[in-house]
Amino acid sequence: MSFAVLGPLEVRSCGEKVEIAGQRLRALLGLLLLDAGRPVPIDRLVAGVWGDRPPVAVANALQALVSRLRAALGERRGLVEVRADGYRLAVEPDRVDAHRFARLTAEGRAALAAGLPAEAAGALRAALALWRGPALADLAGNEVVAASLARLDTLRLTALEERIETDLLLGREAEAAAELPALIAAHPLRERLRGQLMRALYGSGRHVEALAAFEEARETFARELGADPSPALSELHLAMLRRERLGNETRPASPRPGFPRPGFPRPHPGFPRPHPGFRTAPFFRCGSRLRTGVHPGLRLRPVSSDSPRPGRSSRCRTRGPATCGRGSPASSAGSTTWPA
Template identity: 50%
Template structure:
């Protein structure tokens, strides 16, 4: 059975058929177990995460009922699925492999991309990894405290993957495409200097040196005005290289069989709160 957290919580059979997990609290329970990646979660922790300060009169019984509903849902998707939810002295855990969750698959592909020596291979692995994203992580519960740390970690990993994909595509000579695609990303994530550097390289490699220099100067002023600091050393060195038209910045010749690896389009995400009634 496969599980999805890179978007709304989802479950699929091994054949890819969706498995219904009815009830917002039951899906919240599943989300909580998935966050802990196979480690046990105490009953007290789960009760707090699902009901907060509005726990039912018999909270342990209510939790056990939700666990039973989750087991039935998983059993409906695959024979023996109920056994994936284990209970013990330390609490409940979901007994699954990391790559049975889309976030685990994403992490594995990201690691594989970093082992690739050639930009074509890196771009292909990163494109596959980013295609797993369906929206904001744990989108059903995005404003709940118990998912906050996991969401921040996954969002940061996605941005890192986007930066690495941009750099691989720069190595493939896709400067013209990236100059436009990265403009929106740097606006939405203004303080990520690695992303900013990729955009400057794309502009310069597209023959837009003046725009690259203007973009750097605007960013430098913004950092000073809002953060009271200057850009980091690597970005400052890139700026100087653009000023002197460093030959090292020249665009490489495109490969004979270019890889089409457009950056994923920006996603619009919606979230809902758990009904604590």
């Protein structure tokens, strides 16, 4: 037997729908299902079924209602158990869609935190597919279950945000950009949705619209709350103005060929380029200074331990037509000097 509360209350046994007739009977079953497997105090059951107008003999009335519920469950009537502090529906939590939804959502969030967006997307989509409408829609207005229903609605919205996050990480920006405006219209102060819309538009190449989405969020927050966007949303906006990568991808792209690696400056256009026969231009000693020269006909020998020291010789240890004098090829063809 399975029970569904993520929508109108529904009970199925062997694939067949079990009829639960009467508002009070459905309220009693709904209260037991929200705490499936755990005892529900009698005071909570009475308040949830009759509100602030309980009958005179409320204990007898509750027992009679429990008997009706057992009769409706038929062969599974033993699922409703009596405890010292109330009643308990003895079913596994996974038999109730609300508890199954909470488990799948937790699995999806764990997979997303572990860097597995594909697995997270599968779990989160399965969790969201359990919803058939507002939770316990036929108990709307019941103050006792209102807190539990609000918690379920919040979990649903959070799971939806996590699923959209997996879409962005998997490169589905266009689908996310089409889905998010309706969600933002329903939850205009939900900042995470605003940021996800900006990222979806930016990742789809719609940069101007992404910047406009930030301006709309800023104006809404100022009008409704008198507050500015969070630092995280403002930093996202600044990154878009700079045309930076947003990291929606699961792994960073490799640098473009021909460009220096991160951390290495681009050489100045006027800096001399080495001769095709040399990989680097080694240092050589000239008097009391170290020089490096790049000249098509210059062949340099690196300084070794037996090189002349300053003051003992002023000649460069080179091979080729270059010398160290002023106006020599080594000194005039784009050479650079450093103190020894």
